[in-house]
Amino acid sequence: MKEAILKLKKEKNAVILSHHYQSLAIKEISDYVGDSLEMSKIAAKLDCDMIVLCGVHFMAESAKILAPDKKVLFPNADAGCPMADMVTKDRLEMLKEQHPDAVVVTYVNSSAEVKAISDICCTSSNATKIVKSIESKEIIVVPDQNLGHYVQTMCPEKTIHLWKGFCPTHHRVTKMDVLKVKAENSDAVLYAHPECRPEVLEMADFIGTTAQIIEACKISEDAHIIIGTEKGVVDTLEKLLPHKRFTLMDTHMICKNMKKTTLADVYEVLKHETGEIFVDELVADAARSAIIKMMERS
Numbered sequence: 524m525k526e527a528i529l530k531l532k533k534e535k536n537a538v539i540l541s542h543h544y545q546s547l548a549i550k551e552i553s554d555y556v557g558d559s560l561e562m563s564k565i566a567a568k569l570d571c572d573m574i575v576l577c578g579v580h581f582m583a584e585s586a587k588i589l590a591p592d593k594k595v596l597f598p599n600a601d602a603g604c605p606m607a608d609m610v611t612k613d614r615l616e617m618l619k620e621q622h623p624d625a626v627v628v629t630y631v632n633s634s635a636e637v638k639a640i641s642d643i644c645c646t647s648s649n650a651t652k653i654v655k656s657i658e659s660k661e662i663i664v665v666p667d668q669n670l671g672h673y674v675q676t677m678c679p680e681k682t683i684h685l686w687k688g689f690c691p692t693h694h695r696v697t698k699m700d701v702l703k704v705k706a707e708n709s710d711a712v713l714y715a716h717p718e719c720r721p722e723v724l725e726m727a728d729f730i731g732t733t734a735q736i737i738e739a740c741k742i743s744e745d746a747h748i749i750i751g752t753e754k755g756v757v758d759t760l761e762k763l764l765p766h767k768r769f770t771l772m773d774t775h776m777i778c779k780n781m782k783k784t785t786l787a788d789v790y791e792v793l794k795h796e797t798g799e800i801f802v803d804e805l806v807a808d809a810a811r812s813a814i815i816k817m818m819e820r821s
């Protein structure tokens with residue numbers, strides 16, 4: 524199956540972009556593996572005819588927004604992001620009416636429609652930098668309450684209105700779970716993602732996005748690290764750094780949606796050019812402006 528995909532990819536002048544949370548099999552056939560920000564930057568610069576985006580739906584939309592002239596294929600239509608679905612255009616418009624002076628900073632884990640009515644986007648790696656770069660004191664951060672709370676601690680000079688969204692994969696882990704895993708692995712340090720609860724981040728030795736966690740593991744001298752993000756990162760780290768030990772913060776930290784894409788799905792969309800992503804032109808233009816503003820400031 525892998526060989527067949529690589530052959531088709533060449534024939535169709537396609538590039539496969541994958542998120543770190545994808546399965547190892549998918550990452551092995553990918554041209555690029557990255558976090559949301561890396562994937563957006565790569566999609567904007569690619570020289571190819573089509574992009575196969577292995578991740579969740581909003582990522583494929585972002586790739587289409589940033590590479591409108593390319594065919595973007597999304598291998599598994601069921602792979603959505605529950606957190607992105609927790610904010611809708613209508614509900615965000617209502618919140619904007621309640622806080623007319625606030626600048627809306629939207630996490631890229633959101634639909635194109637929501638991005639289109641936002642002032643600027645952010646990722647978990649640049650959220651603090653983006654919020655600090657805004658003149659207004661009042662900010663709305665959607666949809667992740669934990670990322671919003673983390674940014675508030677880093678930017679005490681701002682008043683941040685939080686949205687009550689969360690990532691089920693990260694939010695499920697409680698302080699008690701972390702105390703337990705730390706007690707069982709007393710020689711380990713904890714690296715956690717900002718989508719984790721505030722009380723979990725308080726116990727972390729390092730806070731960063733998937734890409735930042737991977738980089739930190741490469742350069743740190745820590746020999747045993749508890750990884751507070753999705754299991755796919757542990758899979759990557761175990762391959763990259765076999766001399767170090769990695770423990771997943773909670774064995775349930777597996778994003779079901781990220782794991783829906785299979786090699787057979789990738790083969791099917793490449794072979795038949797199905798699963799194409801379309802974004803309304805006006806929505807795409809407005810969303811692109813919010814994403815590009817983010818890229819310029821990060």
Ligand code: SF4
Pocket residue numbers: 544579603604605606607632690691692693753778779780781
């Ligand atoms: S890990 Fe969380 S934020 Fe990422 S795609 Fe899965 S549900 Fe969405």
